[in-house]
Amino acid sequence: MGGLQLQTVNIVPELANMDISPDLVLPLVTTECTPWPAKSRKETGGVTWKNDSKVAGQVFEQLSVTQMGVGGPAYGIVSTFNEVRLVSTNDFGSHKPLVIGKELEQSEKKTTPDKEDLPVFAEDLSAASSHRSGVKIIPKIKKDPDDPQMKTRIGAIVVEKELPRTFFSSKVFALGMEGDPDLTEKNKAVIKLLTTAILLAQESTEVPKTDLRAESLKTAARVFNSVQQKIYPASVELSSGIRFDVLPTKQHKKFYSFSQIGCGANAVCCLATASSGTVCVLKIFHQRDKPGRELAAEELLNWRNVYKVHKD
Amino acid sequence: MSTRSTKINNWTFIRSAEISGIHFLVLPYFSVPRNKEERESFMKGNKKSKLWKALAQMANQGYAHNDLKWHHVGDMWGATNKRNRDGGKLLDNNTKRAYLFDLGKVSNLAVCDQEKWVKESFEMLKSRAGSDCE
Numbered sequence: 001m002g003g004l005q006l007q008t009v010n011i012v013p014e015l016a017n018m019d020i021s022p023d024l025v026l027p028l029v030t031t032e033c034t035p036w037p038a039k040s041r042k043e044t045g046g047v048t049w050k051n052d053s054k055v056a057g058q059v060f061e062q063l064s065v066t067q068m069g070v071g072g073p074a075y076g077i078v079s080t081f082n083e084v085r086l087v088s089t090n091d092f093g094s095h096k097p098l099v100i101g102k103e104l105e106q107s108e109k110k111t112t113p114d115k116e117d118l119p120v121f122a123e124d125l126s127a128a129s130s131h132r133s134g135v136k137i138i139p140k141i142k143k144d145p146d147d148p149q150m151k152t153r154i155g156a157i158v159v160e161k162e163l164p165r166t167f168f169s170s171k172v173f174a175l176g177m178e179g180d181p182d183l184t185e186k187n188k189a190v191i192k193l194l195t196t197a198i199l200l201a202q203e204s205t206e207v208p209k210t211d212l213r214a215e216s217l218k219t220a221a222r223v224f225n226s227v228q229q230k231i232y233p234a235s236v237e238l239s240s241g242i243r244f245d246v247l248p249t250k251q252h253k254k255f256y257s258f259s260q261i262g263c264g265a266n267a268v269c270c271l272a273t274a275s276s277g278t279v280c281v282l283k284i285f286h287q288r289d290k291p292g293r294e295l296a297a298e299e300l301l302n303w304r305n306v307y308k309v310h311k312d
Numbered sequence: 313m314s315t316r317s318t319k320i321n322n323w324t325f326i327r328s329a330e331i332s333g334i335h336f337l338v339l340p341y342f343s344v345p346r347n348k349e350e351r352e353s354f355m356k357g358n359k360k361s362k363l364w365k366a367l368a369q370m371a372n373q374g375y376a377h378n379d380l381k382w383h384h385v386g387d388m389w390g391a392t393n394k395r396n397r398d399g400g401k402l403l404d405n406n407t408k409r410a411y412l413f414d415l416g417k418v419s420n421l422a423v424c425d426q427e428k429w430v431k432e433s434f435e436m437l438k439s440r441a442g443s444d445c446e
Contacts, residue, residue: 244341306369307369
């Protein structure tokens with residue numbers, strides 16, 4: 001879409017963020033757009049965000065990541081300088097009449113972004129493709145009578161599947177502009193939309209969160225694949241659940257991030273596993289490129305110095 | 313202060329990585345004490361406690377944690393010599409040790425200040441063990 005640039009200000013909410021207990025968490029995704037259109041609708045041939053795969057991919061990405069942090073569906077508000085719409089991983093279902101009734105026409109606005117153009121980040125359009133790994137069955141381990149703690153004799157079976165690349169959208173609500181004869185009515189509709197978003201988001205948090213300590217776990221995850229140099233959302237099934245009783249190895253190049261467990265000024269920490277299902281933490285730095293690299297390098301050095309971790 | 317070796321051979325998976333300009337660290341997972349009772353279990357025994365040992369371990373290496381709070385203290389099982397099929401070290405849930413993490417802000421600590429830092433840090437955390445925040 002000509003002239004549209006996205007700046008993500010998404011904050012993934014975390015209900016179990018260490019021992020912080022917020023009164024209310026709104027699992028909303030905010031995707032800010034610069035004033036749009038930079039070119040007029042005429043110049044862009046009437047192109048709008050809803051049929052732009054970059055924006056649609058960005059919205060899908062943010063919604064899918066948010067859904068990992070909440071129990072229920074994720075909701076987001078997408079806006080341009082004069083338009084607002086509500087998006088969700090849910091089809092809005094029974095919530096439709098909640099506030100704005102018929103004005104939500106989401107069932108006819110199902111949006112499936114172009115798979116090949118689906119970006120992980122707005123500026124990284126090469127990161128999307130289908131990802132699927134087959135079932136990996138690891139042979140039985142010989143039973144050790146001296147090891148009563150060893151619950152399972154079979155290594156983790158991890159199945160990774162592509163998430164359905166679909167989200168739902170309400171109709172577009174235009175903000176009333178100065179001099180607009182419908183200014184009041186338009187803005188009322190927008191306020192109703194925002195209110196609905198908050199109510200839906202609040203209900204979403206009441207859905208029980210996925211038990212990440214379950215013995216068999218099937219949930220959404222963000223995949224950090226160093227081999228393919230891609231980050232993408234996926235549905236992951238761990239037959240033995242997250243293995244809290246085993247450490248990863250240096251050979252692991254692919255990680256599944258399940259839930260944010262901490263957020264600081266420089267980075268977020270996520271509960272993750274290696275591709276074998278063994279538990280670890282990914283500390284993901286906010287800043288990209290050089291600043292992020294320097295922060296990561298500095299902290300890595302501290303870990304090695306403080307705990308005398310071998311490099312090899 | 314003890315100067316015993318604190319090499320942790322099982323954490324070779326710790327590293328930094330970059331994907332599409334996004335930098336991240338792969339780090340161990342620690343279980344963080346979430347309430348007063350759990351925190352008190354970290355402090356049980358004072359100088360013999362898990363918390364004291366964790367603080368002393370860091371100080372012995374000549375470092376002080378500059379952002380110390382209960383959020384940055386956790387424990388994990390000790391590693392056994394057994395490995396799973398994937399090569400990962402199996403852990404023993406009878407030997408939990410405490411560690412300090414979030415090492416973005418650390419500073420050098422002179423030998424003469426090590427014991428003082430450990431003591432003051434222990435007391436600071438002890439005073440905040442009942443707090444909902446830290």
